[in-house]
Each structure stands twice: as structure tokens, then as C-alpha cells.
Amino acid sequence: xxxxxxxxxxxxxxxxxxxxxxxxxxxxxxxxxxxxxxxxxxxxxxxxxxxxxxxxxxxxxxxxxxxxxxxxxxxxxxxxxxxxxxxxxxxxxxxxxxxxxxxxxxxxxxxxxxxxxxxxxxxxxxxxxxxxxxxxxxxxxxxxxxxxxxxxxxxxxxxxxxxxxxxxxxxxxxxxxxxxxxxxxxxxxxxxxxxxxxxxxxxxxxxxxxxxxxxxxxxxxxxxxxxxxxxxxxxxx
Amino acid sequence: xxxxxxxxxxxxxxxxxxxxxxxxxxxxxxxxxxxxxxxxxxxxxxxxxxxxxxxxxxxxxxxxxxxxxxxxxxxxxxxxxxxxxxxxxxxxxxxxxxxxxxxxxxxxxxxxxxxxxxxxxxxxxxxxxxxxxxxxxxxxxxxxxxxxxxxxxxxxxxxxxxxxxxxxxxxxxxxxxxxxxxxxxxxxxxxxxxxxxxxxxxxxxxxxxxxxxxxxxxxxxxxxxxxxxxxxxxxxx
Numbered sequence: 001x002x003x004x005x006x007x008x009x010x011x012x013x014x015x016x017x018x019x020x021x022x023x024x025x026x027x028x029x030x031x032x033x034x035x036x037x038x039x040x041x042x043x044x045x046x047x048x049x050x051x052x053x054x055x056x057x058x059x060x061x062x063x064x065x066x067x068x069x070x071x072x073x074x075x076x077x078x079x080x081x082x083x084x085x086x087x088x089x090x091x092x093x094x095x096x097x098x099x100x101x102x103x104x105x106x107x108x109x110x111x112x113x114x115x116x117x118x119x120x121x122x123x124x125x126x127x128x129x130x131x132x133x134x135x136x137x138x139x140x141x142x143x144x145x146x147x148x149x150x151x152x153x154x155x156x157x158x159x160x161x162x163x164x165x166x167x168x169x170x171x172x173x174x175x176x177x178x179x180x181x182x183x184x185x186x187x188x189x190x191x192x193x194x195x196x197x198x199x200x201x202x203x204x205x206x207x208x209x210x211x212x213x214x215x216x217x218x219x220x221x222x223x224x225x226x227x228x229x230x231x232x233x234x235x236x237x
Numbered sequence: 238x239x240x241x242x243x244x245x246x247x248x249x250x251x252x253x254x255x256x257x258x259x260x261x262x263x264x265x266x267x268x269x270x271x272x273x274x275x276x277x278x279x280x281x282x283x284x285x286x287x288x289x290x291x292x293x294x295x296x297x298x299x300x301x302x303x304x305x306x307x308x309x310x311x312x313x314x315x316x317x318x319x320x321x322x323x324x325x326x327x328x329x330x331x332x333x334x335x336x337x338x339x340x341x342x343x344x345x346x347x348x349x350x351x352x353x354x355x356x357x358x359x360x361x362x363x364x365x366x367x368x369x370x371x372x373x374x375x376x377x378x379x380x381x382x383x384x385x386x387x388x389x390x391x392x393x394x395x396x397x398x399x400x401x402x403x404x405x406x407x408x409x410x411x412x413x414x415x416x417x418x419x420x421x422x423x424x425x426x427x428x429x430x431x432x433x434x435x436x437x438x439x440x441x442x443x444x445x446x447x448x449x450x451x452x453x454x455x456x457x458x459x460x461x462x463x464x465x466x467x468x469x470x471x472x473x474x
Contacts, residue, residue, distance in 0.1 A: 066347075067301055071354045102350035105390045109346040113339035114308045142389040149382040153342045153374040 004030040006120040007166075008111045011035050011053060011061070013045030015191045015213060016126035016169055018052045019177050022184035023168040024124045031058040032118060034111055037065045038103075044201045045192040052190050064110050071101060104137035108146050108165065115163060116154050123150075128169035128177060143167050174216030182222070189225035202230040241267040243357040244403075245348045248272050248290060248298070250282030252428045252450060253363035253406055255289045256414050259421035260405040261361045268295040269355060273344055274302045281438045282429045289427050301347050308338060341374035345383050345402065352400060353391050360387075365406035365414060367449060380404050411453030419459070426462035439467040 007029035011017045024031050035049040046063055053061035104127065111123040127138040136142065147165040154163065169177050181188065193213045194203035203210050203226065214234055217224040227233055244266035248254045261268050272286040283300055290298035341364065348360040364375040373379065384402040391400065406414050418425065430450045431440035440447050440463065451471055454461040464470055 064304055066303060071351045101353040102346055102387075102390055105349055105386065106343075106346040109339055109343040110303075112342055116338040117308045137390040139389065142386065145382070145386040145389050149342065149379065149386045150339075152376065152379040152382050153339055 004028070005122075006030050006032060006059075006115075006118050007122040007124055008115045008118065008120050009033045009058070009124040010107055010111055010126065011049045012126070013047070013049035013052060013191065014126070014193045014209075015181070015188060015216075016128060016177060017049075018056075018186050018188070018191045019181035019184070020124045020126040020168055021052065021056050021058065022181060022186045024122070024166070025056060026184055027122075027166075029122065029124075031056075032114065032120065033058045033061045034114060035061070035063045036107055036110070037063055038106075039067070042192070042195055042197055044197055048190055048192040052187075055187060055190060062114070066106060066110070102137070104135075104142070105146065108150070112150050112153065112163075120163075122164045122166050124166045124168070126169055127167050128172055128174075140167070140170055143170070173219075174212050175219035178216050178220040178222070182220075187225070189229045191226060193226075200230070202232065203227070205232070205235055241265070242359075243267050243269060243296075243352075243355050244359040244361055245352045245355065245357050246270045246295070246361040247344055247348055247363065248286045249363070250284070250286035250289060250428065251363070251430045251446075252418070252425060252453075253365060253414060254286075255293075255423050255425070255428045256418035256421070257361045257363040257405060258289065258293050258295065259418060259423045261359070261403070262293060263421055264359075264403075266359065266361075268293075268361075269351065269357065270295045270298045271348055271351060272298070272300045273347070274300055275340075275343075276304065279429070279432055279434055281434055285427055285429045289424075292424060292427060299351070303343060303347070339374070341372075341379070342383070345387070349387050349390065349400075357400075359401045359403050361403045361405070363406055364404050365409055365411075367411055377404070377407055380407070410456070411449050412456035415453050415457040415459070419457075424462070426466045428463060430463075437467070439469065440464070442469070442472055 005028065007024045009021045009024050009031050011021055011033040012035065021031060021033060033049070033053040035046050037043065037046060050061050104125070108123065108125065115123050127143065143165050150163050150165065172180065192201065193209045195207040195209045196204045198204065205214065213224065214236070218234060218237065224234070242265065244261045246258045246261050246268050248258055248270040249272065258268060258270060270286070270290040272283050274280065274283060287298050341362070345360065345362065352360050364380065380402050387400050387402065409417065429438065430446045432444040432446045433441045435441065442451065450461065451473070455471065455474065461471070
């Protein structure tokens with residue numbers, strides 16, 4: 001049996017979490033990746049999550065189904081329109097309508113359940129600064145509070161092993177995340193970010209997530225390999 | 238539209254959570270009850286949860302499915318044996334094998350998601366003192382920490398509305414819970430507590446949960462209406 005410490009890595013199939021997986025590997029963990037099927041419109045990301053997990057040599061990948069959609073309340077899982085054509089300044093101000101209620105709390109809880117069964121020492125999650133003002137559950141104080149709750153919640157915690165919630169992207173801009181990932185050989189051609197993709201999985205290039213990603217690669221001064229994969233190019237280079 | 242404040246009440250179909258629902262009604266809340274299908278062997282409790290919710294006049298009842306079973310790790314969801322024939326002293330010492338990983342964290346997270354959508358002011362949960370030493374996520378410090386996390390996690394929390402996690406049974410013994418429930422007219426004939434029921438739903442009278450319940454009614458000095466329903470009587474009166 002290997003003595004390599006284990007980590008659960010929450011993997012959405014997007015750019016951020018693919019970078020987080022690379023960070024967990026860099027930090028010496030044997031990685032168990034976890035994706036969620038929660039009624040999202042962009043469920044195509046789940047196939048990419050599996051592909052990214054395999055490509056980065058994770059030990060195993062699981063997709064957990066959770067029926068948050070039953071509670072409604074968000075355009076990501078409900079019938080509302082995904083906001084389109086907002087400029088970069090509008091993104092990140094106020095809580096966007098794509099907010100899913102208590103999403104990171106639910107995701108981290110599932111990560112915690114698996115971490116406990118595995119005896120994992122850490123849960124990695126890809127929250128980052130760009131999301132702070134929009135999503136309350138992406139803030140550092142939320143992550144710290146969840147870590148404390150997780151330690152109190154579990155058998156491992158009561159036995160003195162201190163589970164860590166690691167958010168390595170927390171203080172990075174999108175372009176810094178991309179630079180970090182490139183230095184760790186992340187294949188961004190496999191990562192899906194769009195909230196409202198075309199039937200073939202190609203990004204819409206108009207939703208908030210596409211805007212942030214386009215701006216990130218622009219600022220990092222490199223082409224997005226995802227666009228090349230679909231024969232697309234940055235509409236505002 | 239009614240101005241009655243809303244509460245989400247986690248309802249397992251057992252004695253404790255039926256009492257908690259009565260407390261939430263006593264406290265003036267309009268109640269939305271939430272049960273979980275998580276691969277438990279004693280899934281019969283879910284039918285009783287619905288019945289209890291209706292009988293106590295909750296506004297609506299939902300059953301959320303969560304696949305914790307995919308992670309394994311407990312005899313309540315896995316293949317292990319439910320412990321039988323333990324005496325009252327053995328119960329509550331050490332973490333029992335019926336422990337489900339991170340269960341209350343996951344359940345409260347789902348409660349939080351629904352609470353946010355509903356604009357509910359409280360989540361009621363039936364943790365109590367008897368479980369403290371066995372289940373780490375039943376301790377008051379866990380509940381307090383989750384409350385803090387929940388306030389940081391949500392849009393409502395960032396807007397200054399302070400969601401409360403209410404655990405009205407926290408300091409009560411089983412017999413005190415029963416006395417409280419009787420004073421609030423809870424019909425305990427509808428509540429199911431057994432971890433390993435017979436096919437017709439009758440309690441096994443041997444598992445830890447049956448033992449605690451039998452001792453509770455004995456101490457409260459009244460017969461368990463659930464036993465009467467199945468033509469049973471206390472084997473150790």
C-alpha cells in the first residue's frame with residue numbers, strides 16, 4: 001500500500017479546476033477527482049472533467065449526482081437566461097443570476113464525505129479572486145470557516161488529523177492562473193469553461209465565463225488552445 | 238403572500254426529527270420539511286417522514302436523493318452488519334460503525350440550498366446529546382461552526398440576514414425528548430427509529446436505535462405507540 005498522501009480534488013472540467021489538479025499533483029498528492037452532475041446546462045463539462053483527470057494521472061475519478069435543481073433558484077440549473085454580452089467590468093459586481101444556492105457548501109460536503117472514507121488529508125477547490133464579489137461562497141473567509149466545520153464534523157478531525165481545504169488559486173487573476181497552469185503543463189485544450197456551449201461543445205464566446213477566459217488568455221499573451229481545437233479565434237484580440 | 242417566517246426542517250421520519258418539526262411549529266414557523274434518500278437500509282423511514290410532515294401541517298415536503306453510498310464507508314449504507322444486542326452503556330462510546338461519512342454536513346448543505354431559495358430564516362435539525370460522543374457531527378460546536386459557515390456561504394448572509402441553525406433537542410435525553418414531543422402532541426405512532434426493520438416496517442427491537450428508543454419510553458414512563466401499532470411490547474419492561 002502506497003504511503004503517498006491522498007487529496008480529493010473537485011474537478012468541474014473547467015480551466016480553474018484543471019489547474020488546481022495540477023497544483024495538487026505538484027504538492028505531492030495522490031489525487032482522487034470528483035465532479036458533480038447537478039442539473040447544469042453545460043453538462044458537457046463532465047466529459048472533459050473525466051478526460052482531464054485521466055490525462056493528469058489521477059488515481060480515480062467519480063461523478064456524483066446531486067439534485068440541487070429540485071430547489072431551483074438559478075439560471076444555471078433553471079429556466080432563466082444565461083447573461084450574455086456583458087463587458088468585463090460588469091462581471092464580478094453583485095451576485096450574478098448564474099449563482100447556484102449553496103453550491104460550494106454542497107460540493108465541499110461531498111468532497112468531505114469522500115475524503116473521510118479515503119483518509120485523504122486535503123480537499124482542493126478552484127475558487128479564485130475574480131469570483132469573490134459575485135459568489136459569497138468563493139471568499140477566503142468562507143473556505144476557512146468550512147475547513148473549521150469539516151474538522152469538527154469528522155471522525156478524522158476528532159482524532160486529531162487536521163483536514164485541509166486548499167484553494168491554490170484564491171489570490172490569482174485569470175491570467176496568473178493560466179500562467180501557473182502552463183508552468184505545470186496543463187493542457188487547456190481539454191478544459192471547458194462556457195456556460196452555454198453549442199451542441200458540439202464549442203464555447204459561445206459571449207457568456208461571462210467565456211469573457212473572463214478570453215480576457216485571461218489575452219492578458220497572459222497566449223492563444224487559448226480550446227479555441228484552436230474548435231477552429232475559433234478571439235473575437236476581440 | 239404570508240409573512241410567516243419560513244423554516245427548513247430536516248425530517249428523517251424518526252422520533253427526534255418529528256419532535257423537532259413540532260418545535261419549529263411551536264416557534265411560529267411555516268415549515269418546509271426535507272428528507273434524504275442516501276442509500277440507507279431503513280428507507281421505509283422516508284414514507285413515515287412524508288406522513289409525519291402531512292400530519293403536522295407542514296407547507297411542503299421534499300425528498301432529496303444523494304449518492305453518499307457511492308463513497309461507502311458505513312454499515313448504514315454499505316454491506317457491514319448493523320450492531321445488535323449492545324446494552325445501553327456500550328451505545329454512545331466511540332464512533333459506531335453505523336456512522337455515515339460527513340452526513341450532517343451534507344444534509345445541512347442541502348437544507349441550506351433550499352433555505353436560500355425559500356428565503357427561510359432557520360434550519361431545524363434533530364441532533365441530541367445521546368449522540369454526542371458517537372457522532373462528531375452531532376456536537377454543539379459542529380452546529381455552531383456550520384451556522385457560521387452557512388452565513389458566509391450565502392447571498393442572504395452577505396445581505397445581513399442571519400440564518401440560524403436550530404437544534405432544539407441538543408441538551409435533552411431521549412426521555413426528555415419524548416416528554417417534549419408529547420407536550421406538543423407529536424404522534425409517535427408515526428415515527429420510525431429502527432436501523433434494520435422487518436419487511437413490514439416493524440422495529441427489530443435489537444439495534445442501537447431501538448434500544449435507545451425503548452429505554453427512552455421506559456424512562457418517560459409511557460408505552461411507545463409505535464410498538465402498539467405493530468402489536469409489539471417492550472421486551473425488557
